[in-house]
Amino acid sequence: MSQDEGLENAAILMMSLGEEEASEVFKHLSPKEVQKLGEAIARTKAITRERVDEVVDKFSGIAAAQSLLVSDTGDYVRSVLKRALGDDKAALLIDRILQGGDVSGIESLKWMDPLSVAELLRNEHPQIVAAILVHLDYDQAADVLKHLTERQRNEVMLRVATMEGIQPNALKDLNEVLFKVLAGGDKVRKSSLGGVKTAAEMINLMGTAIEGTVIESIRNHDPELAQKIMDKMFVFDDVMKLDDKAIQLVLKEVASDSLIVALKGAQPELKEKFLANMSSRAAETLREDLESRGPMRLSEVEAQQKEILKTVRRLADEGTIIIGGGADDAMV
Numbered sequence: 001m002s003q004d005e006g007l008e009n010a011a012i013l014m015m016s017l018g019e020e021e022a023s024e025v026f027k028h029l030s031p032k033e034v035q036k037l038g039e040a041i042a043r044t045k046a047i048t049r050e051r052v053d054e055v056v057d058k059f060s061g062i063a064a065a066q067s068l069l070v071s072d073t074g075d076y077v078r079s080v081l082k083r084a085l086g087d088d089k090a091a092l093l094i095d096r097i098l099q100g101g102d103v104s105g106i107e108s109l110k111w112m113d114p115l116s117v118a119e120l121l122r123n124e125h126p127q128i129v130a131a132i133l134v135h136l137d138y139d140q141a142a143d144v145l146k147h148l149t150e151r152q153r154n155e156v157m158l159r160v161a162t163m164e165g166i167q168p169n170a171l172k173d174l175n176e177v178l179f180k181v182l183a184g185g186d187k188v189r190k191s192s193l194g195g196v197k198t199a200a201e202m203i204n205l206m207g208t209a210i211e212g213t214v215i216e217s218i219r220n221h222d223p224e225l226a227q228k229i230m231d232k233m234f235v236f237d238d239v240m241k242l243d244d245k246a247i248q249l250v251l252k253e254v255a256s257d258s259l260i261v262a263l264k265g266a267q268p269e270l271k272e273k274f275l276a277n278m279s280s281r282a283a284e285t286l287r288e289d290l291e292s293r294g295p296m297r298l299s300e301v302e303a304q305q306k307e308i309l310k311t312v313r314r315l316a317d318e319g320t321i322i323i324g325g326g327a328d329d330a331m332v
Contacts, residue, residue: 004255007036007037008038008040008044009055010037010040011037011040011041011043011053012044012047012055013042013052013055013056013059014026014037014041015041015044015047015051016055016056019251030110030112031110031111032066032137033138047180051243058180068154072255096262109132109135109136110136110137110140114140114143114144114146114147115147117136117140117144118144118147119146119147119148120147121144121148122148122152126152126155126156126158126159127159128160129148129152129156130156130157130159130160130163131163133145133156133160133202134160134163134198138198138201138202138204138205139204139205139306139310140201142202142204142205142206143205145157145202145206145210146210150213151182153210153214154213154214154217154218157202157203157214157217157218158217158218158221158222158225159197160195160198160199160202161195161196161199161218161225161228161229162196162222162225163195163198163221164195174302196225196229196232197232199229199232200229200230200232200233201230201232201313203215203233204233204235204309205306205309215229215230235309236262236266236270236305236309237266237267237270237310239270239273239309240267240269240270240273240307242249242312242321244276244277245321245322246315246322247273247277248277248312249320249321250308250312250315250321251274251277253311253315254307254308254311255285256289258304258307258308259286259304259308260286260289260290260293261293261296261300261301261304262301262305262308263286263290264290264296264301265291265296265298265301265302266305271290274286275287
């Protein structure tokens with residue numbers, strides 16, 4: 001099932017529940033999920049009775065197959081990871097998996113549009129801004145950075161890249177720009193946020209024009225750090241590094257119109273990489289669509305390339321595909 005079909009099914013299910021029940025479901029979704037599902041519901045017009053029945057039956061089947069195996073999943077995660085990895089290694093993952101209790105103010109920022117967050121942070125010290133942005137999703141953080149001045153953006157990214165973690169008690173200093181005082185303690189291990197990988201993910205999503213100035217600014221301060229960030233970055237041309245199986249999995253998740261726009265600005269080798277992993281009929285149709293599509297704005301092409309990169313990263317995070325490679329064959 002494609003991501004678009006899953007979203008449409010969710011929209012149909014929400015509308016079949018009624019306003020009161022649907023509102024309870026929305027309370028448990030993230031800001032991004034609420035936005036996507038809300039947009040899907042708004043796009044959904046006339047739906048046949050058969051389609052509604054199909055979605056409800058499918059949901060009932062999935063729900064019937066689920067059961068709550070443990071009463072406290074948080075304790076279960078801690079116990080299993082500590083047994084498997086030992087206390088030190090498990091702690092690195094447990095913080096990431098169960099994090100949330102001490103960043104309630106930052107969670108509120110996730111519901112705000114990037115421009116509003118940028119205005120809120122515009123006059124804050126770059127270290128404060130960096131400490132907040134590493135808690136946000138990469139794409140939201142990148143959009144916030146676009147609304148800052150070039151000088152502040154560069155200073156913030158330098159601090160993100162050199163950040164080794166944030167002590168929970170240090171988060172209290174952010175209460176002047178957040179909605180609640182954040183809890184923490186001296187004895188709690190610092191959260192593993194920030195660093196070269198985080199900086200690379202944010203810069204990846206800023207667009208090529210801004211990307212160049214940020215990297216150049218960091219290079220002027222620390223050439224070695226700039227190179228480390230660039231080594232971690234994954235841009236659209238790097239899709240060439242994916243194997244054929246990975247390309248095929250990506251194609252299943254990407255809408256054809258999005259792929260057409262993205263490939264308008266791609267290198268010929270990358271276009272052929274995608275075409276070679278499609279059926280002959282689909283490849284022929286894509287070639288015709290690419291040839292018939294007129295000139296497009298670079299911003300539109302980059303926007304669709306960014307969406308495909310999000311899909312690639314999601315599949316990599318799920319362990320479905322591997323991107324990069326190299327000496328440690330790291331998952332990105």
